[in-house]
Amino acid sequence: MGFLANLKDYAGRQWLEYLTKSDRVLRRLDHLERNLPWQENEVEQTRVAAIQAELVFVNRVEPYVDIMYLACKEAKEKGAKLVVFPEDNGTHLLGLLPGFNRLIKSLDGGKISVGKEEILIADVFRYAGPYTERVYLTLFSELAKRFRMYVHGGSVILPRTDGKVYNTAFLFGPDGKVLLRQDKLHLMPMEVEWGLTPGSIVEVVDTELGRIGMPVCMDATYFETFRILSNMGAEIILLPTANPEEYNRFKALRGIWPRVQETPVYGIRSSMVGSLAGFKLTGKAGIFAPRELTEKRDGILAEFANPEGVGLVFADLDMPGLRAYRERTRTEQVDAQRIYSRYLPRIYKVGAEDAEDTDSTRRDH
Template sequence: MIRIAACQYAIELHERWDTYAAHLEGLCTEAALGGAKLLVLPEYAGLVLAGQLPPDERADLQASIAGIQPLLQDWRALCAGIAAKLGVYLQPGSLPVRDADGRFRNRAWLFGPGGELGFQDKLIMTRFEREQWGIEAGKGLKVFDTALGRLGILICYDNEFPMLARTLAESGADLILAPSCTDTEAGYNRVRIGAQARALENQIAVLQSPTVGLAPWSPALDENIGRAGLYVPPDYGMPSNGVIAESLELCPATSQWLICDLDLEEVRRVRAEGQVFTRRDWPEQFGQAQLL
């Protein structure tokens, strides 16, 4: 049994580094005091760093992501320090990163008690990212070996594409982290439904963490809505609707943690003893299906 925490992360304005650092550490400490050993923040949570830029720069879509690049080294050190201090695994949300080729990618790092474990880039861009923001797709999927189990990360829209989660599941991931950022209830539900479908198809667990609240100072994070949730396959020993837990409020005024317990052994047992074998039967039926 592991205790995990997904944040409904309210986008707030922090104009100084020390204020932001204290905010992030305090937030993570709250979850750790609740017993959580894995903490997940949402897609683009790291873009809150843009609050430290001059008002005209943070209000500019392109300038805001360029402006935070000099802060990234200190941000990664901050996240690594928090994970080490609290003895937790921390996925502190994603943020746009300029790579050596000059292109920006939406990147989510994972930190453990012993340091940085690596990152996962978003692979499929939304229309906003591609058409307005100039964020490029990353390449490849990664599975992270931790003391809690094997984890994968699918950022927001990536959860709506079955083969990505399938690749992670076939590579041994029992839990997928799904940091998300959506500005409508429909957008939130698309990711949530995708997360639940991926849990059903692969007989694994999926943990969603969303942004919430209004941030008129940021053209990228101006409106945010969503619930945190932990989803599993609906089967023997699991909730009949596949929902271990969900946040009560759709859009709280402040950041809230959803802290819940997950028994990965029970999830694995479903794959061996469940009412159905969706994970096993997928390739068999997929190979036989033909158009008539």
């Protein structure tokens, strides 16, 4: 890099440092709490909320804080103990990058033109990563603490010290601490083109609500994700999504709903709408249960009506009911699982077999 380019890069980074200081986030939250205070609403039920939000690129941190604060405020005031934000919920902050609008217009497939150079989208996330991460972690930790509830901040695309870029979701406890972090395990073909890397670790966490697992979007296309989480005892699965296609009720039915039925677990899907990298994002946030645990036996506790709108949906989870149902159905599975284990996982023969073990890089945040 030449002297001038170095200087420009330095100036750009200093600007981002300034824009993304944690103090700015905290000051904005103080301002919102003063001017738009929230009302406590304690409910006995295990009430949860899923958010449907629009991806809006911001050129300052404050509007981003406002969006997330207002969603948490509504969730809390309606009695939710857990709120789930969508996939790509840190992508709004790419708007902070100098020249971002020009950059996004030059997008072609998974690549972006910067001057004469072509870079991968992952490189953009890599560059913005430290700033995005600081705002995201500060904001959602603070929201969880201030609202005294579990906050799943949605997923955010971040680089790791191994140089790879992952799509990672975070769950914050009511004390503001990170309870669980989960990389997306199955990438969409588009994300492969972008240069992202799939995760290779899956974890669950015990909370006052139940045992939680939280894969990301495309992970729900694969029954394997939910089977593994269920084997680990997960009872509630949080699934942030950002689905890049026109809405179709059958195509939209292919993810979390059948996984909830076959596993069985409670499933909470949050949805990002708007547009990203030339793709229209659609989807309905929803809260799903095994059919036998829903009034209409349709497996739906709550679902947002408009696949392109924004808002929240709420439902009360019957955890004792779910546990009893799982106990009833578990015994039928034992013999069959023994037979399947003679085939799986041995006969998987394609895909990310060459993915490196990222255990060592997993905990570098």
